[in-house]
Amino acid sequence: MTYEVGLTEAADHDLRRLPPDIQRRITQRLNLLAHDPRPQKALPLSGTLRGSWRLRIGNYRASYEIDESAGTVVVWAIGHRSGFYDEALRRRR
Numbered sequence: 001m002t003y004e005v006g007l008t009e010a011a012d013h014d015l016r017r018l019p020p021d022i023q024r025r026i027t028q029r030l031n032l033l034a035h036d037p038r039p040q041k042a043l044p045l046s047g048t049l050r051g052s053w054r055l056r057i058g059n060y061r062a063s064y065e066i067d068e069s070a071g072t073v074v075v076w077a078i079g080h081r082s083g084f085y086d087e088a089l090r091r092r093r
Helices: 009-016 020-032 084-092
Strands: 004-007 053-057 060-067 072-080
Touching: 004 009, 004 020, 009 020, 009 072, 020 053, 020 060, 060 084, 072 084
Parallel strands: 004 072
Antiparallel strands: 053 060, 060 072
8 A cells, every 4th residue: 555645834844944965865764654654663652642653864853643544644743853852742732
């Protein structure tokens, strides 16, 4: 099954704020989620973020949710690892 990968407005804004070379690298990894939304390096999140997944891309992280019935992967946060989880928690409250 192939999934449709999309970004929320906030995640798109996160991505556009990064340097072009980092944007390309992250975009390439996110596009791979269309074929495998649970790659080996992805981890399910717990606690308040339960139901979401985290993908590590070097020093950057992307959080997303998988909707099996709709066949979609929605990325809702992208950022540097240093403040990523604090921002992710703010967005999910």
